[in-house]
Amino acid sequence: MKKSILVAAIGAAVVAAPTFAADKLVLSGEMDYVIANQKSGAENTSAYNEVKDGGNFKISGDEDLGSGLGGFFFTETGLDDGYADNKAYVGLNTPSAGQFILGHYATASDWVGGSFDMGTFYNNSVKINAGSVAEGIFWRSPSWSGFQIGLNYLPTQNYTGAQDDKKDPGYGIGFKYSASNWGIGLGYDTVSNSGDVNDQDTTLGERTYTVFDSWYSFSNYKVALGYGTHTTSENGSNVRDTSFDYAGLGLQGTWGPHQLSLTYGQRMKFEIEGTEPDDKPKATNISLDYAYSLSARTKIGGGFAQTKDKNGGARDYDENNDNDTSDPGEFAGVGVENGPKPGANDKTSRSFGIGVKHTF
Numbered sequence: 276m277k278k279s280i281l282v283a284a285i286g287a288a289v290v291a292a293p294t295f296a297a298d299k300l301v302l303s304g305e306m307d308y309v310i311a312n313q314k315s316g317a318e319n320t321s322a323y324n325e326v327k328d329g330g331n332f333k334i335s336g337d338e339d340l341g342s343g344l345g346g347f348f349f350t351e352t353g354l355d356d357g358y359a360d361n362k363a364y365v366g367l368n369t370p371s372a373g374q375f376i377l378g379h380y381a382t383a384s385d386w387v388g389g390s391f392d393m394g395t396f397y398n399n400s401v402k403i404n405a406g407s408v409a410e411g412i413f414w415r416s417p418s419w420s421g422f423q424i425g426l427n428y429l430p431t432q433n434y435t436g437a438q439d440d441k442k443d444p445g446y447g448i449g450f451k452y453s454a455s456n457w458g459i460g461l462g463y464d465t466v467s468n469s470g471d472v473n474d475q476d477t478t479l480g481e482r483t484y485t486v487f488d489s490w491y492s493f494s495n496y497k498v499a500l501g502y503g504t505h506t507t508s509e510n511g512s513n514v515r516d517t518s519f520d521y522a523g524l525g526l527q528g529t530w531g532p533h534q535l536s537l538t539y540g541q542r543m544k545f546e547i548e549g550t551e552p553d554d555k556p557k558a559t560n561i562s563l564d565y566a567y568s569l570s571a572r573t574k575i576g577g578g579f580a581q582t583k584d585k586n587g588g589a590r591d592y593d594e595n596n597d598n599d600t601s602d603p604g605e606f607a608g609v610g611v612e613n614g615p616k617p618g619a620n621d622k623t624s625r626s627f628g629i630g631v632k633h634t635f
Contacts, residue, residue: 298339302635304332306354309396309577309630314623327628330354343370362408376413383425383447386415387462388486390499391525393536394564396630397578409445409466418453425449429466443481460488481508499525520544523560532568534576537561557585566632577629584622 309327332354337347345368364378385407392398411429429445447464464484483506490499506518523540538561545556559582566576 298336300334300336302332302334304330304354305632305634306330307396307630307632309628311626311628313626327630328354337368344368364413371417373414373416376415379408379410380413380427382407382409382411382427382429382462382464382466382484383449384462384464384484384486384503386425387449387451387460388488388501388503390458390488390490391501391523391538391540393497393499393525393527393538394562394578395534395536395566395574395632396576396628397562397564397580397626398536398538411445421453423451423453425451425462427464447484456493457491458489460486462486462488482506495529497525497527501525518544518546519556534566534568536564536566538564555585559583572634574632575630577627580626582624584624 307329309329310324311327312324330353331351333349333351335347335349337345340346346366347368348365350363362379362381364376364380366374366376366378368374409427409429411427413427414425416424425448427445427447429447445464445466447462449460449462451460452458462485466482484503486501486503488499488501490497492498501523502520503522504518504520519542521540521542523538525536525538527534527536540560542558542560545551560580562578562580564576564578566574568574
């Protein structure tokens, strides 16, 4: 009798005990290696061979806080020295107000843009028209029948207190609409005080990014178009120093384990203080990428990529042709590695390669 009462009491306690959703922790990432033959027009070198390594490691998790609320976090780091797109943030997910995020996250123009950036091993679309990632406070609305809004506030970065060094923070806004087989978006970001989301020339005061992005899928194909503008101003000045437009087109087809991607883009309409130089700097980018899925997580393939530079449009613009793009009114920093380079000569960079990529 006593045993029966005890068993019944334990059973009732188990039934009445509160239940909690288990926390979820996910470890993921990717590894990719490409054996590439390259000709770097930026350095005017002959072709050379190298193994290009890449990849990242990600840790993410979420927790059910009850009443529809959820906490989440994400951190990412690269597995090679050249990796620069790491993110790290924490956030709160609400059923009616969307997501509130604090940390290193995608700005509005990056959140909107990028549909035409296609390819597994090669992608040469050079998404300079978008603002990448930055540290700040972010809000992403819930989806209202496919429509979303994104906002970000970027506190002042790299403020030194020097003369004419403003303390204006950065901000951005983005809009997205996604249907079953098409989508469209518009994003705008401004980053002040050299709080540069691409870690480039800190002598430039303010940068603005405006991005239009669209995509359409049908059968086994997806086509996407992106267009944007990028402007800079001198530090402490309201003068629109330099600007350029960038347009990109991407096409991707998937047939069973086969995937073929093609991207084409142009950097154009280069202006200094509202005037286009007589030599009209311009750059074109193209990439062709093929991938074969050996399994759900392992792909082999390769491709071709090329950047054709006319009058320094792909790198710097050296108005005075003196190998110094730090002069006032000249453009430096965007797409530049290891400092300024002369922009007077036409240059073409090409790369061929084959490789393997594994996600986990």
